[in-house]
Amino acid sequence: MGLLNRYLxxxxxxxxxxxxxxxxxxxxxxxxxxIFQIVANSVNPAGDATAMIVNLLPHYLGMAVPMALLLGGIxxxxxxxxxxxxxxxxxxxxxxxxxxxxxxxxxxLLAILTLFIEGYLxxxxxxxxxxxxxxxxxxxxxxALREGTFTTVGDRTFFAGTDKAxxxxxxxxxxxxxxxxxxxxxATEGGLIVREETEDPVLQLSEGQTYQIIGDRQLDGDFxxxxxxxxxxxxENAFRRRGDDERELTSLELIKNMDGSxxxxxxxxxxxxxxxxxxxxxxLLLILPFIAVPFGLNYGRNPSSAGIFIGVVMxxxxxxxxxxxxxxxxxxxxxxxxxIWSIIGAVALFAAYLFWKSAFKMGQPPLTTVxxxxxxxxxxxxxxxxxxxxxxxxxxxxx
Numbered sequence: 001m002g003l004l005n006r007y008l009x010x011x012x013x014x015x016x017x018x019x020x021x022x023x024x025x026x027x028x029x030x031x032x033x034x035i036f037q038i039v040a041n042s043v044n045p046a047g048d049a050t051a052m053i054v055n056l057l058p059h060y061l062g063m064a065v066p067m068a069l070l071l072g073g074i075x076x077x078x079x080x081x082x083x084x085x086x087x088x089x090x091x092x093x094x095x096x097x098x099x100x101x102x103x104x105x106x107x108x109l110l111a112i113l114t115l116f117i118e119g120y121l122x123x124x125x126x127x128x129x130x131x132x133x134x135x136x137x138x139x140x141x142x143x144a145l146r147e148g149t150f151t152t153v154g155d156r157t158f159f160a161g162t163d164k165a166x167x168x169x170x171x172x173x174x175x176x177x178x179x180x181x182x183x184x185x186x187a188t189e190g191g192l193i194v195r196e197e198t199e200d201p202v203l204q205l206s207e208g209q210t211y212q213i214i215g216d217r218q219l220d221g222d223f224x225x226x227x228x229x230x231x232x233x234x235x236e237n238a239f240r241r242r243g244d245d246e247r248e249l250t251s252l253e254l255i256k257n258m259d260g261s262x263x264x265x266x267x268x269x270x271x272x273x274x275x276x277x278x279x280x281x282x283x284l285l286l287i288l289p290f291i292a293v294p295f296g297l298n299y300g301r302n303p304s305s306a307g308i309f310i311g312v313v314m315x316x317x318x319x320x321x322x323x324x325x326x327x328x329x330x331x332x333x334x335x336x337x338x339x340i341w342s343i344i345g346a347v348a349l350f351a352a353y354l355f356w357k358s359a360f361k362m363g364q365p366p367l368t369t370v371x372x373x374x375x376x377x378x379x380x381x382x383x384x385x386x387x388x389x390x391x392x393x394x395x396x397x398x399x
């Protein structure tokens with residue numbers, strides 16, 4: 001590895017690492033608000049919040065890596081250009097392809113890392129996050145009732161004693177408003193769980209009675225029960241096994257389930273669309289250096305943010321396009337592989353053309369040409385607006 005390659009790798013690595021950290025922090029800020037709401041009544045808020053954040057990191061890392069690679073390459077080459085180092089290197093006979101090699105090596109490393117992150121860490125992390133949320137919500141509802149105070153949820157007001165051993169609570173008093181009056185339920189003890197499907201709290205009661213009071217304040221019946229459930233019957237079980245949807249399956253599990261035989265709840269189209277999306281995102285990283293380097297070229301001394309702006313817009317649009325293609329494949333509209341790899345192929349052709357124009361054709365950098373034509377069209381648009389204003393108001397035009 002030559003001195004120039006080591007220099008570029010060092011500069012690019014610093015930029016890419018910094019951008020990854022920055023992107024993860026920004027992406028986590030919005031989720032932190034929801035995490036704090038979830039752990040507000042947890043018995044161990046700090047530990048539960050930390051576990052949730054750690055399990056979310058692979059998800060946000062997979063989003064941050066492509067953005068950091070593209071923007072890191074643009075920023076590195078732009079600074080290399082503005083300090084006249086690019087001109088000196090080209091004057092010494094160093095080709096643009098040679099200067100792109102360090103970014104390709106970094107892209108290969110990040111592609112392998114992405115395969116591991118999206119193929120293993122993300123599915124396992126997503127399941128662990130959901131498991132922690134499920135556990136915290138059960139603890140939060142239990143903690144709210146264990147305070148020994150009246151707790152109102154919707155049209156029901158609960159009171160639970162705290163003199164029972166273990167997870168049980170009791171005695172329990174429930175006051176509920178109904179259409180023609182109210183209902184009062186008492187029980188010796190109960191336990192609180194959260195239904196996995198709806199995330200609603202369910203209070204399991206034992207050895208209790210229910211009274212209904214109608215509009216004229218008369219008791220209407222007396223119902224005794226050995227066991228009952230408020231908000232639906234459910235049993236307190238451990239959190240479900242991993243694999244409820246394709247996002248919780250590792251890439252190896254998706255490969256085994258391509259015919260739908262391993263995980264029957266995930267259809268083959270959904271399974272294969274998710275698998276091709278993960279492979280396509282890794283392949284995309286190998287293409288990005290050939291876009292980042294031309295976008296970062298700047299033969300002048302003035303910094304330009306056009307490459308960064310266009311790069312961000314392009315990646316966001318590309319991400320939405322890949323998600324749309326995945327949905328089409330998952331719904332059986334097109335073959336699961338067709339939408340993903342058509343987009344990757346189109347991006348590869350665009351990168352090849354852009355790099356060829358920059359490396360083997362003399363002329364201004366691509367974005368300088370874009371800025372020139374953009375300014376030209378803006379000037380023409382302003383002149384047409386002035387002409388229209390002149391026709392409407394009769395005001396003289398400024399020449």
